[in-house]
Amino acid sequence: MTDAITTDPAEKMRLRAALIERIGGYMSAHSIGVAADLGIADLIKDGVRGSDELAAGTGTHEPSLRRLLRTLVAVGMMTEPEPGRFGLTDVGAQLRSDSPDSLRAFTRMFCHPALFAAWQGLGHSVATGERAFDLAHGRDFYAHLAVDDGLNALFNEAMGEESRIAAGQIAAGYDFSAAKKVVDLGGGDGTLLAAVLPAHPHLHGIVFDSLSGVAGAPAVLEKAGIADRCEARAGDFFQDIPEDGDLYIIKSVFQDWSDEDARALLRACRAQMPASATLLIVGSVLPETASTDQPIMFFTDLNMLVNSGGKERTESEFRAMLDDTGFTVESVRLGAAGPLSIIQAVPAAA
Ligand SMILES: C[S@@+](CC[C@H](N)C(=O)[O-])C[C@H]1O[C@@H](n2cnc3c(N)ncnc32)[C@H](O)[C@@H]1O
Structure with a gap:
């Protein structure tokens, strides 16, 4: 076995958490996508709402919704100023559909099941250079948009945002x-x-x-x-x-x-x-050369692959x-x- 990366237990914990948080990226994306689909930010707007009110407003199962909301707090989208009551951070406020800074359609598009399904084929794309979208959907992205009016409208709105x-x-x-x-x-x-x-x-x-x-x-x-x-x-x-x-x-x-x-x-x-x-x-x-400065560029590059x-x-x-x-x-x-x-x-x- 090669040398340990570090013998410092605190540093080991930090490195471990850093990796696990990155792996959790897909859980974060799914959580944010569901919140955008449910329109939670529109129900909160400027105030703070109880998870019971938000469950009633979205027709969801309150104990499960509350767990989603807590996760959104953990990733910086929401706040929980008192137990069970939730507000929006400035990042989360971009999910409001009535905001001039809205990225709700953009979020819903990138968290759409059709895109998640394509990303499941990332390994195929890396192995072959081929588009995983076509493998998942049987046609290329723009051909798919041409026959899926809902996703097409979302895509066009997302690009506009x-x-x-x-x-x-x-x-x-x-x-x-x-x-x-x-x-x-x-x-x-x-x-x-x-x-x-x-x-x-x-x-x-x-x-x-x-x-x-x-x-x-x-x-x-x-x-x-x-x-x-x-x-x-x-x-x-x-x-x-x-x-x-x-x-x-x-x-x-x-x-x-x-x-x-x-x-x-x-x-x-x-x-x-x-x-x-x-x-x-x-x-x-x-x-x-790649660096941590602008990860979005590299996500986008891989998204194109x-x-x-x-x-x-x-x-x-x-x-x-x-x-x-x-x-x-x-x-x-x-x-x-x-x-x-x-x-x-x-x-x-x-
Ligand atoms: C990533 S979007 C960018 C849209 C817009 N320019 C923007 O910045 O938000 C790429 C655009 O290229 C369009 N496009 C793709 N193939 C095209 C083609 N063969 N002829 C004309 N437009 C096409 C798509 O419909 C889409 O609107």
């Missing part, structure tokens, strides 16, 4: 003065342009996504008061990219695709966007891909859009 901070920062921080028409490729429910266009009245826009992806966009554009200058258009971005834009944004899309598909998408952009247009890739840029067959990329990988597909990188602004970065590129001279 996730986009809000980055969308606000792009609207406020990017210089749109030279642009006239912004095309958001894979723009989902239109959350990005719903933040950008109101802040820049001279702009027109197109939210471009698949039929199921763009389904929620008309309502979002209408609510933002920009339906008269922003179109929601359905299509396949590998085939028929709108040709009449001068600024093309692709936000949180490339991580969905393999290198081969990502290059095909960039080639489609290069072939169909005007030679004078600008391309903005907004997304995570992985550091060259499991669900979409895509991957997160480093700056050098993005640069190589853009170079290979006929683009010149003008700038890389790390962390310029919330946790996301902005890579600006233009078609290279022929």
Whole structure:
């Protein structure tokens, strides 16, 4: 047997707890997902509620619900200021559906049984490089969304929730003065342009996504008061990219695709966007080496291995891909859009 990691009993306990808490991550995710499904945060809002009231409000078994609530306290989602009475922490308040900072749909989507089922195949993905989602569901992720209206609506809303901070920062921080028409490729429910266009009245826009992806966009554009200058258009971005834009944004899309598909998408952009247009890739840029600084990036990367067959990329990988597909990188602004970065590129001279 090799040497013990430590002979200090207190350190042994600390290391043991650190591992067991990490293993408990799936229990934590299930607990938070059930709380989001039940709408517990909406029942608590600003106050503190008894587990009996919450059980009555959710139609659940009070002793079991109370155990769930205690676990949510243990993971920092809730408080228990007196026995059996529960409030929300600021982290937990993001499960309120009426909050502008809500991540309830995002939580429900990532804790959806269809995604948990896919993640059970992580070992298969690691062994083979294949998508576990397809193994669990018999079709790929976006094909599944196209036939599951409930999950599709949840996905589109979840992406909108996730986009809000980055969308606000792009609207406020990017210089749109030279642009006239912004095309958001894979723009989902239109959350990005719903933040950008109101802040820049001279702009027109197109939210471009698949039929199921763009389904929620008309309502979002209408609510933002920009339906008269922003179109929601359905299509396949590998085939028929709108040709009449001068600024093309692709936000949180490339991580969905393999290198081969990502290059095909960039080639489609290069072939169909005007030679004078600008391309903005907004997304995570992985550091060259992993660390504990931003675990979400690595979760997302693994999530792509499991669900979409895509991957997160480093700056050098993005640069190589853009170079290979006929683009010149003008700038890389790390962390310029919330946790996301902005890579600006233009078609290279022929
Ligand atoms: C991860 S979501 C990102 C959505 C949005 N850009 C955001 O940041 O919230 C990827 C988007 O790509 C869209 N998409 C996937 N395949 C597509 C295709 N072939 N043509 C157009 N859009 C597609 C999906 O419907 C989805 O809305």
